[in-house]
Amino acid sequence: MSIVARILAPVGRAIVPVKLAMRAIRRNVMRATLTVLGILIGVAAVVIVTSLGTGARDAVSRQLDTLGSNLIFLFPKSTAASGARSRTVTGRITEDDARAILRESVSVDRVSPTISTRVQVSNGDSSYSTQINGVMAQWFSVHNWTFSAGGPWTESDALLKAKVCVIGQTVKSRLFGSEDPVGQVIRVGNYPYRIVGVLAPKGDLFGADQDDVVATPLGGVRSRFARMPPGTVQMLTMTATSADTTDRAVEQVTEILRQRHRIRDGAQADFDTRTQKQIQEIQGTIFTVLTVLLISAAAISLLVGGIGIMNIMLVSVTERTREIGIRMAIGAREGDILLQFLIEAIVLSCFGGLAGAGVGAVCVAGIGRALGWSMSVSGLSLAVSLITSAIIGIAFGFFPARRAAKLDPIEALRHE
Structure with missing residues (x-):
């Protein structure tokens, strides 16, 4: 072979x-x-x-990226108060807290106080209920909002609690259709508000329409719709200087507010924080x-x-x-x-x-x-x-x- x-x-x-x-x-x-x-x-x-x-x-x-980047959310929280009778006390977050955080925390880039509630908006025969956000001008940059028409209100508008607003794409479609709404007046609750800008579309987030929103100066919402004490807000939204400094920013914010709210070591804080990274995890x-x-x-x-x-x-x-x-x-x-x-x-x-x-x-x-x-x-x-x-x-x-x-x-x- x-x-x-x-x-x-x-x-x-x-x-x-x-x-x-x-x-x-x-x-x-x-x-x-x-x-x-x-x-x-x-x-x-x-x-x-x-x-x-x-x-x-x-x-x-x-x-989640449409919300913004490196976000930190801070909310008031109910805590048990000491004393002869047990009771719960809801913490307060204020605009002064926001200014103190921005001033004292080196890892926080921007802070945006917010008050949100539901209101009826109307234009002519068109009317429906939507969310109104009382915010400061930095809210748009914190949440990565851009404008498809117009722009944000001025600083003087914010100081005077002027009746001006920015609307989302859903509100524009519901009230104006294809018509340009900038400069026109709508009724927000019982008040006439002039539209100064229209937000670019973002789409849904967890089933909620982000474009179904009206944004207006913070002071006006607090006095006209939310009826909250002067200076108080419902939430603070912050951005860390980078993704790597988010945890450090939370530590700094926590320490600053514990000092401002006079919370003793070991006691439960009257606020709570959540980060964008935690939500993603x-x-x-x-x-x-x-x-x-x-x-x-x-x-x-x-x-x-x-x-x-x-x-x-x-x-x-x-x-x-x-x-x-x-x-x-x-x-x-x-x-x-x-x-x-x-x-x-x-x-x-x-x-x-x-x-x-x-x-x-x-x-x-x-x-x-x-x-x-x-x-x-x-x-x-x-x-x-x-x-x-x-x-x-x-x-x-x-x-x-x-x-x-x-x-x-x-x-x-x-x-x-």
Whole structure:
């Protein structure tokens, strides 16, 4: 025998089980199709769920970015007051607090006090209820608002509590349609307000329409609509100098307000802070948990598909017992029989994985278009799906393959 023949002989011997496995699959196309269905559904579910989780996380991040960057929110909080009778006291946040924070904190870039309430706005026959925000001019830069028409009010307007306002795109559409509203007068509650600017659209945030808003000088809202004590506000929104200084800014703000509000060490503060990063982390945790739960459900489908492959392969071994006996009689070894049936299981499982990845990719594209999200199937998820399919084929195909390899040749030849 030549050297080339000696080299190619093991290769040819290894190819034989592959050919036999593929031939067996082609002889039973319907059975093979039903066998891979469970794997197909499981892999498609994993691909879809993974892409949905990534798409949802990115969509929420984009929505949070519309709020602004490096944001810190500060709210008054009810605390238990000491004394003979237990009672709760709601803390107060003031404009002086905002000025003190801006003056004393080196990690805070801007501060915007805010008072919000619901009011009825109308123009002619058009009228509906919307949110009015009493703010200072820096509110627009803190929240990354830009103007599609007009601009903010002047400092003198703020000092005089002038009846001027800036409206969002939803308010403009509801009250004016396509007409330019800048310079026109609308009724806000029982007061006439002149429109000086229109905000550029931002879209929804967690289901709430950010463009359904009227912004006006802080003092006017406090005296006319909210009826709050002079100088008090409902919330402070701050921006840190950078993303890296957000935690340091929270520490500085907390220390400044504890001193201003005369809160003793160890006592509960009458205010609470939340950062944009904390909100993003909470959202990320929620999406991670949901993704894990959904992938676990999809993994059950993969397990069912693997059991289906094992059952079908056991039936195939029973049906082909005589064929196995003939192969053994003409020289096939246990390893050859084992390899043949193991290859059948792996091929079926991998085919199901490929089909599932394709179906998942098509579904992801359709869901992305329907939801308006930027969704795509990552190469990592496809690789993991295919590797998982191969592992399932090996794991669930080994027992039937070993059973076939351990058949007694004489008993197998006698099988009818």
